[in-house]
Amino acid sequence: MSHSSEDGGKEGRGKCELSLTVNGKPETVRVFPMERLLDVLRQELGLTGTKEGCGEGECGSCSVLMNGELVNSCLVPVLQAAGATLTTIEGIAEGPQLSALQAAFLECGGAQCGICTPGMILGACHLLNKKPEPTLEDIREGLSGNLCRCTGYVQIFEAVEQAARRRASA
Amino acid sequence: MRSDPADYELIAPGNLQAVVSLLADQPGKWLPIAGGTDVMVLYAAGKLPARKLVSIWNLPELRGIEISPEEIRIGAGCTYSELREHDIIAGEFPLLASAARWTGGIANQNRGTLGGNIVNASPAADSLPALLVYEAELILVSGRGERRVPYLDFHTGYKKMKLAPDELIRAICLGRRFSNYLHYARKVGAREAQALSKVCVAALGRLRGGATGDVIDDVRIALGSVAPVPLRLTEVERIVKGKPIEPELVQLTRKMTTAAMQPIDDIRSTARYRSAVAGNLVAEFLEQLRSSRKTV
Numbered sequence A: 001m002s003h004s005s006e007d008g009g010k011e012g013r014g015k016c017e018l019s020l021t022v023n024g025k026p027e028t029v030r031v032f033p034m035e036r037l038l039d040v041l042r043q044e045l046g047l048t049g050t051k052e053g054c055g056e057g058e059c060g061s062c063s064v065l066m067n068g069e070l071v072n073s074c075l076v077p078v079l080q081a082a083g084a085t086l087t088t089i090e091g092i093a094e095g096p097q098l099s100a101l102q103a104a105f106l107e108c109g110g111a112q113c114g115i116c117t118p119g120m121i122l123g124a125c126h127l128l129n130k131k132p133e134p135t136l137e138d139i140r141e142g143l144s145g146n147l148c149r150c151t152g153y154v155q156i157f158e159a160v161e162q163a164a165r166r167r168a169s170a
Numbered sequence B: 001m002r003s004d005p006a007d008y009e010l011i012a013p014g015n016l017q018a019v020v021s022l023l024a025d026q027p028g029k030w031l032p033i034a035g036g037t038d039v040m041v042l043y044a045a046g047k048l049p050a051r052k053l054v055s056i057w058n059l060p061e062l063r064g065i066e067i068s069p070e071e072i073r074i075g076a077g078c079t080y081s082e083l084r085e086h087d088i089i090a091g092e093f094p095l096l097a098s099a100a101r102w103t104g105g106i107a108n109q110n111r112g113t114l115g116g117n118i119v120n121a122s123p124a125a126d127s128l129p130a131l132l133v134y135e136a137e138l139i140l141v142s143g144r145g146e147r148r149v150p151y152l153d154f155h156t157g158y159k160k161m162k163l164a165p166d167e168l169i170r171a172i173c174l175g176r177r178f179s180n181y182l183h184y185a186r187k188v189g190a191r192e193a194q195a196l197s198k199v200c201v202a203a204l205g206r207l208r209g210g211a212t213g214d215v216i217d218d219v220r221i222a223l224g225s226v227a228p229v230p231l232r233l234t235e236v237e238r239i240v241k242g243k244p245i246e247p248e249l250v251q252l253t254r255k256m257t258t259a260a261m262q263p264i265d266d267i268r269s270t271a272r273y274r275s276a277v278a279g280n281l282v283a284e285f286l287e288q289l290r291s292s293r294k295t296v
Helices: A037-044 A100-108 A115-132 A134-140 A154-169 B016-025 B039-044 B080-084 B086-091 B094-102 B114-120 B127-134 B234-240 B247-260 B271-294
Strands: A016-022 A023-031 A063-066 A069-074 A083-087 B010-011 B031-033 B052-055 B065-067 B071-075 B138-140 B145-150 B155-158 B167-174 B182-189 B200-208 B213-224
Touching: A016 A154, A023 A037, A063 A115, A069 A115, A069 B167, A083 B039, A083 B094, A100 A115, A100 A154, A115 A134, A115 A154, A134 A154, B016 B138, B016 B167, B031 B039, B052 B182, B065 B086, B071 B086, B080 B094, B086 B094, B094 B127, B094 B182, B094 B200, B114 B127, B114 B167, B127 B200, B127 B213, B200 B271, B213 B234, B213 B271, B247 B271
Parallel strands: A016 A083, B010 B052, B031 B052
Antiparallel strands: A016 A023, A063 A069, A063 A083, B065 B071, B071 B167, B138 B145, B138 B167, B182 B200, B200 B213
């Protein structure tokens, strides 16, 4: 990681170059260290599937996986993601095939306006990675940091249950 | 208005010694940032006064939970997820495990740290009443070395604490001496996740047989969100110790609890509601303690 003064003016405040792996692909970006991971994903890497809702860690719309852990990308200064492995909604499908979770969200009506959906899918993905056979209570708690103003949540919980059942029987 | 990242400096030295040296060389000039769940909120709102930040996220020296027969030592950089998933914390310090589960949602629990929660010094922090009743001790580190201080009087006023500008919290120590106590925790908020408490209670108690029935042998009670700092009810504890739990005592405790608080009206609740609920919860704790003899 190298700092330069040409972009930021004062020494140490300039942009730095850092590497991360996003959806399996190595990337190098030239950014200010305090830029939000959310903005780097959307603006530098063009991965606009990750949404900004509240911008203060309350709504979960910007959820991504960082080294396998669910985080709100609006609260991660990008320097802290240097060297990390990230998964965004763009990395969830298995090639051209929707993942079991994505298919279940469609079938159950778990997505309406769509703003919360990428975060919901990442939250559900994190949950199923940790607990492949979650109870309804586990699902409610696993997604308690993801707000949805359309569905009333029931269809979302059903989608996660369905995806878990399919994964178990696959 | 949103902050411009070009105005901020953030460095990540990667080891504790380098961070401590930086703070020693320029005390008060660098703001440590761990998981960012508080700092980045201020930053996004354009309300972060600090312009120079030093990352302490993932510093190996601040991670891990060390277990010895007498105490557990929690690295200040441990996340809520690590706390709630830890068997000994869940088993022996359930008030801290509950607080970890109530703080934010999963994504915030994966990033928020116990040390960060202490230094952020919100009177509404759910983990702090638990640290008060477990009589936590803090290990502080600076270029001058380490010192160990009781958490009890660490917070001295709203967002004020006994932490020198060149110091960091390195670890939080909890004595393993509460296994035969009743542990009581309640959070009252708009919802469990992602909502700060209107009132939060952590309490510990133990009975012993007296001449005319059970009396309170030992007790510790603390409240969050009811004063400028997390509040330990030491006067209440002193009054009830050695007494049987009878309706008059519960009534007195309720009154003393309300008198000890300095609640305010704010976006989450009102002073009146907080007083009534805190009194009720402390009364509920005593009722549970009274009937605990059969089950503990």
